[in-house]
Amino acid sequence: MDPVQCSRCGTTVEVSKASAAQTSIQWYGDSSSCPLRADLSVGDTCPYLSDSIRDAVLEGRIEVPAT
Amino acid sequence: MSEAVRTIEAGRPPERFARGWHCLGLVRALGDGQPHGIEAFGTKLVVWQGADGELKVLDAYCRHMGGDLSQGTVQGDNVACPFHSWRWGGDGKCQQIPYARRVPPRARTRAWTTLVRDGQLFVWNDPEGNPPPEGVTIPEIPGYADGEWTDWVWDQTLVDSSHCREIIDNMVDMAHFYYIHKGLPTYFKNVFEGHVCTQYYAGTTHEIAATGLPIDIGQYEGQQTKSDATYWGPSYLVDKLWNSYGDLTIESVLITCHYPISSTSFMLLYGMVMKKLPGMDDATNAMIAQKMLAMIGEGFLEDVKIWKNKTRIDNPLLCEEDGPVYQLRRWYEQFYVDVADITPEMSQRFEFEIDTTKAVDFWQKELMEKEAAKASSS
Numbered sequence: 001m002d003p004v005q006c007s008r009c010g011t012t013v014e015v016s017k018a019s020a021a022q023t024s025i026q027w028y029g030d031s032s033s034c035p036l037r038a039d040l041s042v043g044d045t046c047p048y049l050s051d052s053i054r055d056a057v058l059e060g061r062i063e064v065p066a067t
Numbered sequence: 068m069s070e071a072v073r074t075i076e077a078g079r080p081p082e083r084f085a086r087g088w089h090c091l092g093l094v095r096a097l098g099d100g101q102p103h104g105i106e107a108f109g110t111k112l113v114v115w116q117g118a119d120g121e122l123k124v125l126d127a128y129c130r131h132m133g134g135d136l137s138q139g140t141v142q143g144d145n146v147a148c149p150f151h152s153w154r155w156g157g158d159g160k161c162q163q164i165p166y167a168r169r170v171p172p173r174a175r176t177r178a179w180t181t182l183v184r185d186g187q188l189f190v191w192n193d194p195e196g197n198p199p200p201e202g203v204t205i206p207e208i209p210g211y212a213d214g215e216w217t218d219w220v221w222d223q224t225l226v227d228s229s230h231c232r233e234i235i236d237n238m239v240d241m242a243h244f245y246y247i248h249k250g251l252p253t254y255f256k257n258v259f260e261g262h263v264c265t266q267y268y269a270g271t272t273h274e275i276a277a278t279g280l281p282i283d284i285g286q287y288e289g290q291q292t293k294s295d296a297t298y299w300g301p302s303y304l305v306d307k308l309w310n311s312y313g314d315l316t317i318e319s320v321l322i323t324c325h326y327p328i329s330s331t332s333f334m335l336l337y338g339m340v341m342k343k344l345p346g347m348d349d350a351t352n353a354m355i356a357q358k359m360l361a362m363i364g365e366g367f368l369e370d371v372k373i374w375k376n377k378t379r380i381d382n383p384l385l386c387e388e389d390g391p392v393y394q395l396r397r398w399y400e401q402f403y404v405d406v407a408d409i410t411p412e413m414s415q416r417f418e419f420e421i422d423t424t425k426a427v428d429f430w431q432k433e434l435m436e437k438e439a440a441k442a443s444s445s
Contacts, residue, residue: 042265
């Protein structure tokens with residue numbers, strides 16, 4: 001897994017991708033470090049974190065195996 | 068080079084029972100003024116409604132000579148043992164022995180902490196004997212008290228050859244929805260955090276896929292079935308469901324819950340409330356809900372058939388299209404250890420979204436071929 005820092009709140013999570021559409025995100029510590037977390041439902045991924053992960057993929061910081 | 072054969076590690080089911088709230092059934096069934104016996108948590112419980120209107124739960128076996136209180140009678144607020152009529156209160160204290168001048172000071176049995184929520188009765192189980200922590204509770208269904216939903220339709224089935232981990236595994240098991248439940252998942256995501264575990268599911272049906280219509284892959288919105296399902300603790304799953312039939316969308320809340328009976332058996336309970344459809348009377352709405360629940364019940368029987376014949380497996384062999392079984396079990400483990408032994412790994416947030424592209428593509432082709440074979444043979 002590779003670290004990704006959220007561009008909005010600075011929280012760092014670990015991310016891995018088995019394909020373009022598959023994503024695993026492991027948080028460490030308390031997720032309340034994300035200011036949006038309390039207002040999102042538990043199953044929602046923070047949209048800013050999603051953007052940061054997308055950017056990390058585009059910049060090659062996360063490896064995505066070719067399908 | 069030798070090719071190593073994968074060996075199944077069956078492991079052993081835990082001896083203890085999960086810490087958490089467990090639903091025992093509906094208030095309307097248990098609150099009829101009679102004592103009810105429920106085999107659970109390796110013993111038997113007695114549930115009754117006192118004259119004060121409160122539901123009470125005690126160990127069923129009388130601490131006097133072992134009589135079964137659930138075979139007794141309700142006397143005022145208390146339950147009377149059928150053997151010698153010792154009267155037990157909901158707080159676990161013996162209140163009266165009709166033939167004795169006084170009650171022995173140590174006449175106290177195990178009283179279970181209860182919770183009534185939206186017409187359901189819950190008990191708190193904790194092997195360490197602690198009360199439920201702040202914030203560990205069962206959520207209310209918005210609008211339930213205002214009559215926006217039908218009354219409960221409810222059923223249960225005994226699963227007598229499996230540990231309840233089998234039903235928990237379903238939370239991450241994307242492919243079984245196709246093979247066991249005639250669904251076709253197009254979107255599938257899990258999140259574990261603290262004591263809750265969520266599954267987002269969206270999909271279409273076998274019938275629609277068989278027509279060859281293009282299917283949106285990886286989309287949650289706009290699918291025929293959408294489901295947002297959360298375990299609040301180890302045993303109580305609240306599944307918000309939206310089923311669309313053309314322009315009509317039926318919204319319902321499906322409860323799938325269980326209480327353990329022994330380490331290899333559990334009672335599976337399932338019930339539903341449906342958002343009342345405008346323009347239909349209560350009886351019609353209730354009938355639709357009952358039909359939907361009956362179909363869901365048939366689906367559970369298919370699960371049970373698998374569980375009855377499968378082996379316990381602690382080391383499942385997974386492919387990339389399977390969900391996060393190991394992370395799910397890591398989350399589930401927190402309910403089987405002392406609170407002091409819960410590790411950060413068990414409760415830290417984890418998110419996992421499956422790539423359904425290959426699965427949907429394969430399943431749709433398979434369904435279309437079946438449909439074509441059916442058409443050419445008729």
